[in-house]
Structures are given as C-alpha cells and as structure tokens.
Amino acid sequence: MYSLPKIELHCHLDGSLRVETVRDIARKEGIELPTYQVAELKKMLVAPFECTSLVEYLQRFALPNAVMQTKESLQRITFELFEDAAKENVKYLEVRFGPLLHVLKGLTLTEVIQSVIDGMRQAEARYEIKGNIILSCLRSMSVDSVFDVVEAGKNFLGKGVVAIDLCAIEEVGFCERFVAPIALAKEYGYRVTIHAGETGSGKNVSDAIELLGAERIGHGVFIKDDPFAYQLVKERQIVLEMCPTSNVQTKAVQNYQEHPIYQFYQDGIPVTISTDNRTVSDTTMTNEMVCVQQALMMDEPMYQAIYQTSVVAAFASDEVKAWCLAQYPKKGN
Numbered sequence: 001m002y003s004l005p006k007i008e009l010h011c012h013l014d015g016s017l018r019v020e021t022v023r024d025i026a027r028k029e030g031i032e033l034p035t036y037q038v039a040e041l042k043k044m045l046v047a048p049f050e051c052t053s054l055v056e057y058l059q060r061f062a063l064p065n066a067v068m069q070t071k072e073s074l075q076r077i078t079f080e081l082f083e084d085a086a087k088e089n090v091k092y093l094e095v096r097f098g099p100l101l102h103v104l105k106g107l108t109l110t111e112v113i114q115s116v117i118d119g120m121r122q123a124e125a126r127y128e129i130k131g132n133i134i135l136s137c138l139r140s141m142s143v144d145s146v147f148d149v150v151e152a153g154k155n156f157l158g159k160g161v162v163a164i165d166l167c168a169i170e171e172v173g174f175c176e177r178f179v180a181p182i183a184l185a186k187e188y189g190y191r192v193t194i195h196a197g198e199t200g201s202g203k204n205v206s207d208a209i210e211l212l213g214a215e216r217i218g219h220g221v222f223i224k225d226d227p228f229a230y231q232l233v234k235e236r237q238i239v240l241e242m243c244p245t246s247n248v249q250t251k252a253v254q255n256y257q258e259h260p261i262y263q264f265y266q267d268g269i270p271v272t273i274s275t276d277n278r279t280v281s282d283t284t285m286t287n288e289m290v291c292v293q294q295a296l297m298m299d300e301p302m303y304q305a306i307y308q309t310s311v312v313a314a315f316a317s318d319e320v321k322a323w324c325l326a327q328y329p330k331k332g333n
C-alpha cells in the first residue's frame, strides 16, 4: 500500500530542507552554522518527538531561514523538495511558504515567489509530479504585510500560485483581524486555506470558514471538542489537511492512536494526509501512511478515499486533477 500514488496538500518549504543542503548553502554563502556535521545539524533542524507545544516546534524554523535568502537557494530547495516527493510517488504537491521571510538579503517579494516557481517547474520537467504554490502569511506579522503578499502574488495567479494561507502561532479569535486582506485575496482569485484548530480552539475553525471563507483547513484537530465547528465542517464538507506526526509533536494529540482522523473519516468529514514539514517533523508521506495505518488501521479503501478527497480538494486545474485520478491503479484486471 505504501507505494501507491500520493497527493500532498500541506507542506511548508522552510520546514522541508535537506540537512545536507542547509550545510552546502551555508558554506557557499559564508553563513555561520553552529555545526557543519550533518548528524548534529539534523538534531537542530528536527523538532523533538516530545515537543511541549507548537511554540517549541516553531523554533526549528529559524536556522533554515538563514539559507533561504537568494534566488539560487530558493530554487534549489524547492526543486529538491519536489524531487524527494516524486521519489516516494507523490503525484501532486502543494508547497506553501511565507514570501516575507525571504527578503532579508534584498530580494523583492516578486523575486522570491518567482524563484520558488522556477524550482517547481524544474522538478515538474524532470519528474512525474505536478505542483502549485500557496503563499503563507504569519499571523504574528501585521495586517498590512498580508496585503503586501496578496498584491505581490497576484501576478502569479494561474502561473504557479493558487492560494493564500495564514499560519504560525494560533491565538483564539485571530480571524477577525485578517478579514480585509483575505477578502481582497479572494476577489483577486486566490483560493483560501487557513491553519486553524491546531492548538486547542475549534472556534478558530468556524471563524476561518465563516469570516475568511476558508475552503480548506490546515489541521482542524480541535473541532473534535467543538460541536458547532464540527457540524459546520461536516455540513459544508470543508477539507481538513491533517498532519499526524506534526500533531503528535505539537501536542495537539498525545499519540497517533488519539488522532481523530479515523473518527472524522468514519463520520464523513473529508480528511487528507500531509507531512506539514518533512525535516522539522522528520517524516515523509510514506511514513505518515505507515503511522496512520498502524495506529488507526487505515486500510486500502480508506486510503483510496483519502486520495480521491485530496484530488477533489486540490487547488489544481481540472486537467491536473484528471491526471492525478488516472494515476491511481485500477482494481481487478
């Protein structure tokens, strides 16, 4: 089952760098690292399995950001992420990143976005994988900065960029602040996915749907404790981008067995499986499948249903969706 085709809808670029690449770029660009030993460096990039919170988990993103400040490095890192995904039979990958994090050495937002698209196109030309880009905005940043990202990405809509996202530290009631820029993004034609319900609040999920028009929710774990949000997600068939290992690390759940993905699936809520961060969570799509299969008895029909849900939920063209569906092996004959 693990070799079946895969669709990944929730993967952060800055959480998914190869450790060797961090070292190589640091050497090339004269960036000082605490260590140049790959094994030691890896310890600094991977969040411990026994993290205490999302806050501790997010600390792992500072170091990679230092090597993501030039066109070449952004292109290389994106290419490698798609290459790694293609090698485990991921057919379609939506990568998200925060353009504002990559302007520390003078790149413009346009150059940052273009470099990531270039890396993606390079991988699409070489491997049997297709992709799109989601622009993430950190909730810790100003509302004005979200407008900046929306404007900068506008010219790339339909040319690699498909959606807008809000991510990072999740405070209860965060949605209200971002109504205006997300509404503008929608007007321009961005699709909307929002990180919500990752650290305790189901209300953030219902707010994201009702105030921001979210079509998909990143994580959404905590609708389990909020009947209103749960019903809303179920009735409107809002797709949850679930990332089991990340949720265990950030203590959204205590262990894989406690993860609600199986109950949600059984109850008709559309769920999908993603890595969140391949390096910070030290995982792959294959590993996420193994964990869900072992802890929650995912069988092949369930996996196939998740694959189909993921294709429907993808912010991709009809043509790409049809191609993704055709990749899944037919039963019988």
Ligand SMILES: [Zn+2]
Pocket (backbone or CB within 6 Å): 010, 012, 167, 195, 218, 276
């Ligand atoms: Zn995420």
